[in-house]
Amino acid sequence: MARSRPAPVWLLAAGALVGAAAVLPAAYLAVVVFGDFSAALETALSSRALETLLRTAALTAAVVVASVALALPIGWLTVRTDLPGRRLWAVLCTLPLVIPSYVGAYLLVAALGPKGMVQHALGIELPSIYGFFGAWLVLTLFTYPLVLIPLRAALRRIDPQLEDAARAMGRGPLEVFRTVVLPQLWPVIAAGSLLVALFVISDFGAVSILRFDSFTAEIYIAYQSSFDRVAAAALGAVLVVAMLLLLVASSRVRGARRVHRLGPGTLRPTQPYRLGRWRWPALGFCSLVVLIAFVLPVGVLIYWANKGISTGSTSWNTIAALGGNSLLIAVWAAVAGAIAALVVAALVVRYPSRMTRAIERLAHAGYALPGILVALGLVFFATRAVPALYQTIALLVFAMTIHYLPLAIGPTASSLVQLSPRIEEAARGMGRGPAEVFRTITIPLARGGVMAGAALVFLHAMKELTVTLILSPIGFKTLATDIWTQTTYGFYEASAIPALVLLAVAAVPVYLLSEQGAAPP
């Protein structure tokens, strides 16, 4: 790593701008908290807040461990073995990411809940899905692809010569994996786990439906029951602190490892491991995951959609208009998120310093907070500073971008880490300016990671609900807001069609993401 070089001023300025934008919701929390500091402190330090924090930490840890436990074997099987149909399995195992957590929770309750469809069909009693277990299951199933995607990309990029050498020395496949492959994977596992952890602490949809009293649920209670903005902001501030601790922990694991190769082109295809008769349990494992995390929920949706269509209440023109609105927001958020993430990633990877690391941490602030706090923070600043932009598409896209920015930073940074700075230095040596090198060398070579990041932002912006309801232009509706409108009053059949359309559109970037692991960047 080139530790000594200072970052170019223009890049630093752009990074500072991104950091300042992303920190707006947290700044709003600070404004409210310091408005009534003693009340805020009382809430944040109450034994109830502490208990909820511990409970949420336990859930977060459990989801992260389970996500890694799912992603590691799936990633290895679909990249490094001769598993039949491995590219299809890669897509199928990434697809659960398209299911919004609130929809996924409803669907799993419908399928696996007491007296649900599965119990009804099988005539057996399943363990209760409510509480810690259900929240853990749902959040794991619908977020583990956040670990799987970078993991597959990394498995592709790992130089196979080390493994070949280890194998030649007579080590078995498991030992090679543990001693050679796994150490190279820790950085991406840490990055993916961070995204999963931040998702879990900020999720409200799944935990409320599955009756798990998490920290975010507590924030919503503060708003919805006592309309206590100070208490809500105080709890939000605790989440920001928790986020910072997670970031520090994650960067410890990632460390300053030198994992880049000299550049693309030196990588030769690995010989896939032959699974032999192990292919049957491997196929069974992948099938089970896809069955529970994708086939089951989508099956319920299709069942409901069928009932909805037969009642003839579906307007395809409306659905198309909703889909267009969802796409509009998601595409612009993806583009803005990719650019902002590239700035942050370039700073932190190429010019590591206290300041660039601080910018990276600030950039995560909007992701750790539940949507309601992001939305209210922007309501607060926009109505005071830029009233002309309030409740416009521009502000909504801005909100989505800062809410989901970290999803794009991870993959972008990973691809930059793997790209040797010596290529950039060579270009500098040939007389090109830093901005030109960034444009002609860095961006094209990091394209795979940038696209993956953009796809992740796109996907989450498609599913987003709370921020859209509050900050969209008046009368603006998306597939997600339509699903909300229908399910609020329990019109599940009517909500199934927009939900299926949402899944179909969101599946496009998921396909790209799983291909991301199939070809070298």
Added chain:
Amino acid sequence: MSHPLSQRTRLLAALAAFAGLVLPAGCGFSTEDSGGGSNEPDVEGITLYSGRIPAAIGPAIDSYEAEANRDVQVRFAETADLAATLVEEGDASPADVFFAQEPGAIAAVAEAGLLAKLPRDILDRVPARYRDPDGRWVGITGRARVIAYNKDVVSESELPPSPFGLTAPKWKDRVGWSPASSSMQEYVTALRARYGDDRTGQWLEEMVDNGAVSFPDNVTIRDAIAKGEIDAGLINHYYVAQAIGEEGPDYPVAVYFPPGGLGSLMLLTSVGVLESSDRKPEAFAFVRSLLSDRSQAFFTSSSKEYPLAKGAKPDPSLSVPVDKIPVSDASLVDLKEIQGTIELMQESGAL
């Protein structure tokens, strides 16, 4: 193993496809009809923040638009989220009217000093017990807290005269409630006002000890009763009427209005006009329209809620007369009381 170029081609093709889909949408994004056709600021129109979903208010808006020849732009979201948004917006709010589904939300907005005093004629349209004593909001419809039950498992004669009876051993693990929902909290607040904190707290503890099952909201309780997860639950009456409307008369859930004491309780949905609005005359006209015979008839026939305007007739399916359902006194809308309720519910383990 794919060649880098082919991946690049695929990515570019995907981008082009997205651009083709999105650019036309970007030229004129689509807005909901009942919320007004255009996104241009319309000096003639008003802006409504609605906690009520489109299906439950759309026709009432349409009839106002047709009669007054004005646009109504609507932002739909959760009532509590809208209340929080209004408080952050302060004087800069684009909203002229706020339609709250829960009494606490409108009280929060009123207490923040954001609601204008309503004209006398609007206040006079509604009996005094269904409006703010300070005249900043009026009730539009009422929802009764009731016991919903699965009629295949429970007969009405088995049900107790008030929810106090649900702590009996025979109801162990069979009853659902929603301690985190505002409607349940309003109900507990009313119990505290009538019976005191000790008796109410004791009931809450006994409910918890008796295995009352916590749900996030009324709909999930209703669906759990229909599926047989639980046999009875404390919910708002109209959710069941809606399901019967959708599923037909074989729907297994029925409602029971407990006759004793505060067995049932009327909760109000209500409307206020923002002090910051510069279109108050139009906003007041809209509130009058919501209280008109036509809109009141729409609310009661479509959502099976009680109409609250003087002289409005409840839907024939509402067999319990409106004046048989008690309303809590003004303490119901005092936020400090709700805070006390939450503390009591937390102490008793309900929340």
